[in-house]
Amino acid sequence: MLNVSHLTKKYHRFTxxxxxxxxxxxxxxxxxxxxxxxxxxxxxxxIAGLLRFDGEIEIDGHNNKSIEAKKILGYxxxxxxxxxxxxxxxxxxFIARAYKLTDWQKKAEELITRMELQDKLNKLxxxxxxxxxxxxxICCALLTNPQxxxxxxxxVGLDPHAIKELxxxxxEMKAKGTTIIISTHMLDSVxxxxxxxxxxxxxxxxxxxxxxxxxxxxxNLEELFFSITEKNKD
Amino acid sequence: MNAILYMLxxxxxxxxxxxxxxxxxxxxxxxxxxxxxxxxxxxFTMNRSVDEQLDPRILYGAYLALLHFISVPIMLKGLSTxxxxxxxxxxxxxxxxxISEKKILTYGIGRQLATSLFLVVCFSAYGSMAIRMFELSxxxxxxxxxxxxxxxxxxxxxxxxxFCLCSAHPRLSVYLKFVIYLLPVYALGSVTIFMFSSSxxxxxxxxxxSQHYLEYSxxxxxxxxxxxxLLYGNTMKAVIYGVLLLICCALSILIFCLxxxxxxxxxxxxxxxxxxxxxxxxxGKVSDSDWLGSKPVKLRKQGIxxxxxxxxxxxxxxxxxxxxxxxxxxxxxxxxxxxVTGVIGMAMKSFFNSPYRISVIYIAATVICSYIxxxxxxxxxxxxxxxxxxxxLIPDSPVRKLIMAGATSIxxxxxxxxxxxxxxxxxxxxxIPDIIVCMLVYGSFGCIYISSNxxxxxxxxxxxxxxxxxxxxxxxxxxxxxxxxxxxxxxxxNVSGYFTIISAxxxxxxxxxxNIFISFMIFMLCKNLLNNIE
Numbered sequence: 156m157l158n159v160s161h162l163t164k165k166y167h168r169f170t171x172x173x174x175x176x177x178x179x180x181x182x183x184x185x186x187x188x189x190x191x192x193x194x195x196x197x198x199x200x201x202i203a204g205l206l207r208f209d210g211e212i213e214i215d216g217h218n219n220k221s222i223e224a225k226k227i228l229g230y231x232x233x234x235x236x237x238x239x240x241x242x243x244x245x246x247x248x249f250i251a252r253a254y255k256l257t258d259w260q261k262k263a264e265e266l267i268t269r270m271e272l273q274d275k276l277n278k279l280x281x282x283x284x285x286x287x288x289x290x291x292x293i294c295c296a297l298l299t300n301p302q303x304x305x306x307x308x309x310x311v312g313l314d315p316h317a318i319k320e321l322x323x324x325x326x327e328m329k330a331k332g333t334t335i336i337i338s339t340h341m342l343d344s345v346x347x348x349x350x351x352x353x354x355x356x357x358x359x360x361x362x363x364x365x366x367x368x369x370x371x372x373x374x375n376l377e378e379l380f381f382s383i384t385e386k387n388k389d
Numbered sequence: 390m391n392a393i394l395y396m397l398x399x400x401x402x403x404x405x406x407x408x409x410x411x412x413x414x415x416x417x418x419x420x421x422x423x424x425x426x427x428x429x430x431x432x433f434t435m436n437r438s439v440d441e442q443l444d445p446r447i448l449y450g451a452y453l454a455l456l457h458f459i460s461v462p463i464m465l466k467g468l469s470t471x472x473x474x475x476x477x478x479x480x481x482x483x484x485x486x487x488i489s490e491k492k493i494l495t496y497g498i499g500r501q502l503a504t505s506l507f508l509v510v511c512f513s514a515y516g517s518m519a520i521r522m523f524e525l526s527x528x529x530x531x532x533x534x535x536x537x538x539x540x541x542x543x544x545x546x547x548x549x550x551x552f553c554l555c556s557a558h559p560r561l562s563v564y565l566k567f568v569i570y571l572l573p574v575y576a577l578g579s580v581t582i583f584m585f586s587s588s589x590x591x592x593x594x595x596x597x598x599s600q601h602y603l604e605y606s607x608x609x610x611x612x613x614x615x616x617x618x619l620l621y622g623n624t625m626k627a628v629i630y631g632v633l634l635l636i637c638c639a640l641s642i643l644i645f646c647l648x649x650x651x652x653x654x655x656x657x658x659x660x661x662x663x664x665x666x667x668x669x670x671x672x673g674k675v676s677d678s679d680w681l682g683s684k685p686v687k688l689r690k691q692g693i694x695x696x697x698x699x700x701x702x703x704x705x706x707x708x709x710x711x712x713x714x715x716x717x718x719x720x721x722x723x724x725x726x727x728x729v730t731g732v733i734g735m736a737m738k739s740f741f742n743s744p745y746r747i748s749v750i751y752i753a754a755t756v757i758c759s760y761i762x763x764x765x766x767x768x769x770x771x772x773x774x775x776x777x778x779x780x781x782l783i784p785d786s787p788v789r790k791l792i793m794a795g796a797t798s799i800x801x802x803x804x805x806x807x808x809x810x811x812x813x814x815x816x817x818x819x820x821i822p823d824i825i826v827c828m829l830v831y832g833s834f835g836c837i838y839i840s841s842n843x844x845x846x847x848x849x850x851x852x853x854x855x856x857x858x859x860x861x862x863x864x865x866x867x868x869x870x871x872x873x874x875x876x877x878x879x880x881x882x883n884v885s886g887y888f889t890i891i892s893a894x895x896x897x898x899x900x901x902x903x904n905i906f907i908s909f910m911i912f913m914l915c916k917n918l919l920n921n922i923e
Contacts, residue, residue: 205781207921220920225784236777240686240709241693248693252701253783279686279712295779 156181157202157303157334161210164197164358171197172208173358179334179351181302184325186345187338188380189355195338196233198355199307202336203230214303214334226254229301233308233338235288237280243267244276246291247298254299266294269320286312293321303334310344322348342377352376354383392486393496417860425510431517448523449617450580450598452533456609457573459537460544464569467548468555468562491645494549502545509538529620536616540609543638547608550641553648575606590739604630608637686712699789702780706770706797718804722765726809729761730754734816744890747819751893754813755827759834762802763866766838769798775846781919788916795839795912802835803828823893830897833904834870840911841866847915850923869911873903 157179164172172194179185187195201208204220217224237246247263250256267273270290275283283291289312296304310318325348328335337345352369354362362383369379408415475483475497483493516530525533555562583597604614611630618627689711696704710717737750771794774780780790806828814824845862876899884895 203778203782205778205921205923207923222784222786225782228782230778230782232778238705238709238777240712241705242688242691245691245693245705245708249701249705250779252693252696252704253698253779253785255697277688277691279688281686 156215157185157336158213159198159202159210160212162198162201162212163209164194164201164206165209170358172201175210175360177353177360177363179336181334182329182332183350184329184335184337184345184348185351185353186342186349186376187336187353187355188340188342188376190340190384193355194358195340195355196307197358199230199233199305199336199338203228203305226299227302229296229299229304231289231292231296231304231306231309233311235285235292235312237283237288237291239279239281241280242277243272243280243283243291246280246295250295250298256299259298262300263294263298266297269324270294270317286314286317289313290317297324297328301333304328304336306335306337306339308339308341309337310339310341318344342380346376349376352379354380356384392488393483393492396483397496397500417857420860431521442524443522444595445523446595446599448519448525450595452536452616453576453598453603453609453613455537456540456613457576460540460609461569461573463541463544464548464551465566467551468566468569494552498545498549502542509534509541532616532620536612539616540612543608543612543634546638546641549645553645572606572609576603576610579603584735591736594736608634611637688712689715699783699785699793702774702783702790703793703796706794709770710797718801719808722762722801723805723808725761726758726805727812729758730809730813731816733757734813738817744820747817748823748891748893750817751810751813751819751823751827752896754810755830755893755897758806758809758831762805762831762834763838766798766802766835766842769795769801769839769842771795771798771839772842781921786916787919788913790919791843791912791916795843798839799832799836803832806831820891820894822891823897826894826897826901829901830904833901833908836908837866837869837904840908840915841869843915843918844911847918869907870904873900873907876900876903 159178160176162172162175163170175198177185187198189195197206200206202212202214202219204212204225212219214224214228217227219228238249241249244263244267247259247267251259251263264273267276270293272287272290272294275287278287280288280291289309293309309321313321325335325337329348329350337349339345350366352362352364352366353360354364362379364379369376374382408418479493479497483496516534519525519533520527520530551562551565555565579600579602580597583600584593587593587596604610604617611633614630615627615634618624618630690708693701693704693708696702707717714720733754734750737753741747741749771791774794780794783790810824810828810831813819841862844865845858848865849858849861877896880899881892881896884892
């Protein structure tokens with residue numbers, strides 16, 4: 156479970172995240188949606204423990220900067236950053252060693268096959284296209300079987316097959332009880348599996364909805380998004 | 390062309406406004422400006438006795454070396470299809486606009502020239518230094534600085550010529566690159582041959598670097614001849630070399646006007662990679678792609694094989710290092726240091742060859758090599774690691790991660806020091822304690838550079854302004870070094886007997902101990918650096 160409480164992130168006088176509080180339960184897929192500059196990526200980076208912030212973030216009851224939290228957290232960054240001089244397989248090995256994983260090879264092979272990287276095992280990070288680098292990021296984040304996973308614009312740069320595979324991985328993780336947060340403004344890409352949505356604008360959460368509530372009202376995610384963001388613009 | 394002029398005007402205006410809006414940036418610029426002005430005023434006003442002045446042949450050789458240092462990289466860049474002329478925004482916006490290719494190329498080169506001329510401002514401090522060190526007037530110093538400005542202008546015209554030639558005949562770039570490399574090779578070769586054909590003395594070294602043959606090399610040598618002709622009142626020499634330079638410039642402009650240019654495709658790819666490179670530098674990021682480019686890398690051994698938790702970062706660095714260079718820790722930096730210690734050894738050997746004075750050679754070599762090491766230390770493995778999220782996410786103690794990430798950068802100077810000082814010992818002999826202590830001191834300066842960098846990152850922030858960061862980094866470095874050097878000097882002033890023979894050890898050992906102690910303390914104090922990426 157992810158518990159974000161009064162998260163505020165300021166860059167000098169600019170407030171990127173303004174007092175965000177929300178909870179994402181085990182087995183839930185939450186979407187952080189919002190226009191460009193709404194503060195989605197900043198929030199994700201704060202949760203991943205990459206930025207300084209005010210407030211509290213707990214991952215399964217552990218402070219997000221603690222070693223215990225890091226052990227159960229997976230993070231797929233917005234911009235993939237593979238190691239230029241490591242091969243695809245060595246990325247897997249590095250993560251396995253850094254996280255002290257045992258019997259990781261089978262899982263690594265499975266991820267690599269699903270992301271269609273099996274013929275690129277000996278390719279260096281610098282030799283891969285942006286899309287393939289994104290696939291490595293996903294494999295690295297999921298190799299550790301994390302309890303909570305943060306995806307920052309995960310579908311950008313992926314080919315249709317990889318998008319399909321990633322979606323089915325999300326369903327599988329959800330079924331296993333993994334807490335998942337996806338930051339995106341491509342609403343149609345998450346339309347089929349979201350459970351909870353936080354619509355952000357100007358660093359604040361303007362609306363929080365559950366799938367059941369939205370479906371009951373006859374709305375869809377896109378209509379909800381525009382009704383909130385357009386209203387606030389006016 | 391109006392559009393280009395408008396864009397230039399707006400760029401300059403916005404850059405000024407941006408600087409005014411950032412007080413910290415402003416303070417750093419003012420500080421740098423004030424330091425330059427102070428250096429210039431000091432040079433112009435300070436009197437130095439004739440005894441203290443250096444041999445003018447040093448100026449002759451140093452100026453030629455400086456001209457090579459400035460010109461050769463610019464010309465080589467020109468060959469790589471003008472990669473440095475254009476920013477990505479130029480490619481995306483100006484290339485598709487209805488403006489002639491020649492105007493766009495002129496704009497690109499003009500912009501590059503303006504950037505290069507900023508260098509001249511920095512060299513004005515060296516002009517004042519030249520006044521103090523050599524018997525020069527203010528007019529002489531201005532002539533030397535003006536010579537550098539002229540070199541930059543001429544070299545941009547040559548770049549234009551090279552670019553036009555290579556654009557029309559791509560295979561020509563290989564041969565032209567060879568010709569450009571010949572320029573420094575000719576200068577170095579002439580000096581080396583002179584030294585080997587005579588005895589290795591300081592006097593012969595001065596004679597070697599001031600041979601008039603050195604001025605025969607095209608453009609760089611000619612400009613040197615032109616400036617020194619004017620400097621020493623040799624009008625004939627100045628006229629001959631001036632005419633040669635004029636012909637060269639006129640030819641470049643003529644060929645440019647006659648060539649049909651089609652360079653967009655060449656520039657596009659280079660501009661993309663250069664944009665990424667500049668963006669990384671601007672943000673203080675260093676990645677392997679920046680220097681590897683599209684160079685193929687041999688995989689050799691595969692797998693990280695060892696390490697668990699934080700230590701896997703160290704073993705990953707070893708694997709990456711093996712791919713950068715077959716000999717891993719033995720690279721171009723080691724070769725440069727071998728060259729420097731070699732030159733110092735050969736030049737000082739005849740003056741300091743008594744058992745009581747040989748330590749001086751070791752002290753000089755340690756000081757100069759440690760200074761050079763500063764430039765090598767900027768792109769260590771641990772700096773690259775900070776650009777990626779993994780080091781922050783790995784579930785291990787921050788201090789272990791910091792030490793493991795910096796381990797290869799700590800080991801490398803000790804290995805370089807060992808190789809260089811053993812080489813120096815083979816050249817000049819010396820005392821075993823001196824050799825060992827100098828190796829250790831050189832290595833410990835590596836620790837000081839890393840710890841200063843860590844402390845500066847901690848104060849300014851990993852993603853802070855680079856100008857502010859560098860100012861802090863250098864300031865911290867000086868502050869950290871001073872106590873060790875002071876303790877070393879105090880120790881040196883109180884020794885007698887055998888210890889006077891091994892003065893390098895007496896001076897260096899406290900420096901080594903201090904450097905290691907303070908570096909360790911900073912590692913401990915900054916262990917929270919990896920708590921966040923900011």
